[in-house]
Amino acid sequence: MPTTGYLKRLTRRLTEDLGDADAVEIAEESRATGAQRAAECCRGDEVTMHxxxxxxxxxxxxxxxxxxxxxxxxxxxxxxxxxxxxxxPGIEPGRKMTVRGRLAEHDGTKIIYNPYYELQSPDDE
Structure with a gap:
């Protein structure tokens, strides 16, 4: 029954944590651009992330x-x-972008100093 699948998806969307849903959406978009995943990168790596x-x-x-x-x-x-x-200009919360640089680590936190960046147009979001 197609209705059962629809109801299941609708229920999951209504009850899931918004942060988790957002993370899945961002991860899928990042994967589609061919960018590297931050979780898989290590200190010293030259990275491109979205x-x-x-x-x-x-x-x-x-x-x-x-x-x-x-x-x-x-x-x-x-x-x-x-x-x-x-x-x-353009560096503001909620803005999607692609960054490139060498990954460093400071006190257990991943950090990129002076990254090259490319802002995604707000129209594309």
Whole structure:
């Protein structure tokens, strides 16, 4: 019966955690672009990842001035850090993008310093 399958999918969509659903969607989109998964990358790897910015903050009053963003690709979180910048146009929470750079690790957190990035057009989202 096609109705049973539809009801099952509808029930699952209504009851599943929104974060999990979002992670699956982002992971599928990342896989479609051919990007690497953050969970499978190690320190020192040259990586290309596709995902979404979850948060962005400016650290201008410390010795470590710059823009810091939390990037999520559906598998893991990576911190993106642009040194010496107060603001970067287009770098805002919810924005999807592709980033390239060398993966580092600091206190157990994956981080890319001064990554190359390509913003996805808001029309494509």
């Amino acid at each position: 995902g979404e910015l979850r948060s962005v903050e400016t650290c201008s009053r410390t010795a470590k001035a710059g823009v810091k963003a939390e990037f999520f690709d559906g598998s893991d979180t990576v911190v993106l850090k642009w040194l010496g910048r107060n603001r970067i």
